[in-house]
Amino acid sequence: MRSRGTASYVAIAAVLAGAGIAAAPAAAAPALPRYTYIDLGVLGKPTTGESPQAMAAGLNNTRTVVGDSTIAGIYGFHGFVWRDGARTDVGTILASPYAASGATAVNDQGVVVGATSVTATDPGHAFRYAGGVLTDLGTGAGPGSGSSALDVNDSGTIVGRRITQQGAPDDGAVWRDGKVTVLGSLGGSAGPWGTNSVANAVNNIGQVVGQAAAPDGSPHAFLWPGSGALRDLGTLGGVGNGTYATDINDLGHVVGASGTRTEQIHATLWRDGAIRDLGTLGGTYSEARALNESGQVVGSSRTTGDADYHAFLWQSGRMVDLNQRVPALPAGVTLVYAAAINDHGAIAGYACPYTCSAGGDFARRAFLLVPTP
Numbered sequence: 001m002r003s004r005g006t007a008s009y010v011a012i013a014a015v016l017a018g019a020g021i022a023a024a025p026a027a028a029a030p031a032l033p034r035y036t037y038i039d040l041g042v043l044g045k046p047t048t049g050e051s052p053q054a055m056a057a058g059l060n061n062t063r064t065v066v067g068d069s070t071i072a073g074i075y076g077f078h079g080f081v082w083r084d085g086a087r088t089d090v091g092t093i094l095a096s097p098y099a100a101s102g103a104t105a106v107n108d109q110g111v112v113v114g115a116t117s118v119t120a121t122d123p124g125h126a127f128r129y130a131g132g133v134l135t136d137l138g139t140g141a142g143p144g145s146g147s148s149a150l151d152v153n154d155s156g157t158i159v160g161r162r163i164t165q166q167g168a169p170d171d172g173a174v175w176r177d178g179k180v181t182v183l184g185s186l187g188g189s190a191g192p193w194g195t196n197s198v199a200n201a202v203n204n205i206g207q208v209v210g211q212a213a214a215p216d217g218s219p220h221a222f223l224w225p226g227s228g229a230l231r232d233l234g235t236l237g238g239v240g241n242g243t244y245a246t247d248i249n250d251l252g253h254v255v256g257a258s259g260t261r262t263e264q265i266h267a268t269l270w271r272d273g274a275i276r277d278l279g280t281l282g283g284t285y286s287e288a289r290a291l292n293e294s295g296q297v298v299g300s301s302r303t304t305g306d307a308d309y310h311a312f313l314w315q316s317g318r319m320v321d322l323n324q325r326v327p328a329l330p331a332g333v334t335l336v337y338a339a340a341i342n343d344h345g346a347i348a349g350y351a352c353p354y355t356c357s358a359g360g361d362f363a364r365r366a367f368l369l370v371p372t373p
Contacts, residue, residue: 032315033345035326035369037333040065040082042366043089044072054080056348056366058105058112058151059340065348066090066103066112067339067366079103079114079129082366090129092116093136103129105151113149113158122146126160126175137175140164147173151201159199159208172197172210172224186220186232188213195219197230200256201247209233209254211244221245221256221270233270236277237261243268246299247290255288255297267299267314278314281321283307288314290340298322298338298347311338311349322347326369335367345371 045052054069065082071089079090079101092099094117101116112129118136123146126137137158139145142165149160162173162182169190172183185196190213197212206226211219214232219242221233235243236258245256254270260277267278267288280286283302291297297314303321311322322335329335338349347369 030316032313032318032320032325033371035322035347036372037326037329038368038370039330039351040067040366040368041087043069043078043080043087046070046075047073048075050075051363053364054366055337055339055350055364056082056368057103057339059342059346059348059368060106060108060110061342061344062108062110063342063344063346063368063370064106064110065340065366065368066106066114067348067350068102068114069366073097076100077102079112079116081106081112081129082368090114090116090127091134093118093125093127093134094120096120100124101127104149107152107154107156109154109156111152111156113152113160115148115160123163124148126158126162126173128152128158138180140168142166142168149175150199153202153204153206155204155206157202157206159202159210161195161198170195170198172199172208172212174199174202174208174224176206183208183210183212183224183230185213186222186230187215188217190217197222199224200245203248203250203252205250205252207248207252209245209248209256211242211256214242218242219244221254221258221268223248223254234275235259236266236268236275245270246288249291249293249295251293253291253295255291255299257287267297267301267312267319269297269314279319281310281312281319286312286319289338292341292343292345294343294345296341296345298341298349300337300349308334309336311335311347311351313338313341313347322369333365335369336364338369 042052056067099117103114115124126147126149144166147162158175174181200210208224214220221243222230243258258268267286281301282304286301289299
């Protein structure tokens, strides 16, 4: 319907022009939003001296946020769910104070996915969390096998990665209708301890995106339509750095990052068969992490001189620093990474309470940005 609407407008404009009547000017690009900043807090403060911290990874259309946070007691992380100011600890499958978990995505039904410790020695298992119940999605059959879930759509299809046994390469995995589909690669072979593929996101159509080993061994962004072979999405022209896809909306638009001809890595948009470089905030690196149905894109970029990482919003052909769009941002807080954006324009990610020149790895704070009227 979107294409038919555009074609109809062009046809009407041509008729009006032929009749000597000027067509209405094109609509102006929507104004850049401003936001209210919400610190999502932590599950608990470690008693071992480390700073409490949290990172948001996923967000749905009801403003439910998921991620991982320090817990009270020994230094460790558990997945959390934040909704209307309340935090819930997802917990772990392994009953141990040393067990860990992390939540990566939540759908509009409130189903949460991620990874959790299951035994004291395994690399973690993918989980599904719903109604307060944590369900192990399993792994490969070999010793040392592991898995992690990275996204879930509204019909419950889950995507991520799976290792069949210790030392084996990772493979992209899709959990659907009680079955697991392993995605393989784009013709390359990662070898021991490498990565054949990772499935990062799935839309409500069932299309899956991620990265997979190409014949030259470099990772390339792929799209899997739900059956058959992976499709290579191509690159911005960089050699060796490869590409990866991080999200896909229901229109089939894909975002991620790609190496460039100037040996930089830039946020990238794949749309309607074309590849677009979204640029940076002045530095040599940027990554697009998520997009919504309106085409707003969020992620993180190095600033001028590669001095820092800042969260960004890309809208209507322009990348802007989100730190400049929050009038009441607390003093000393830097928005470092925007991980998710919903269809109402709310954004989740993490911030640092000081300049994050080290990549924002210390005392991170999960945040939610809500557009102001």
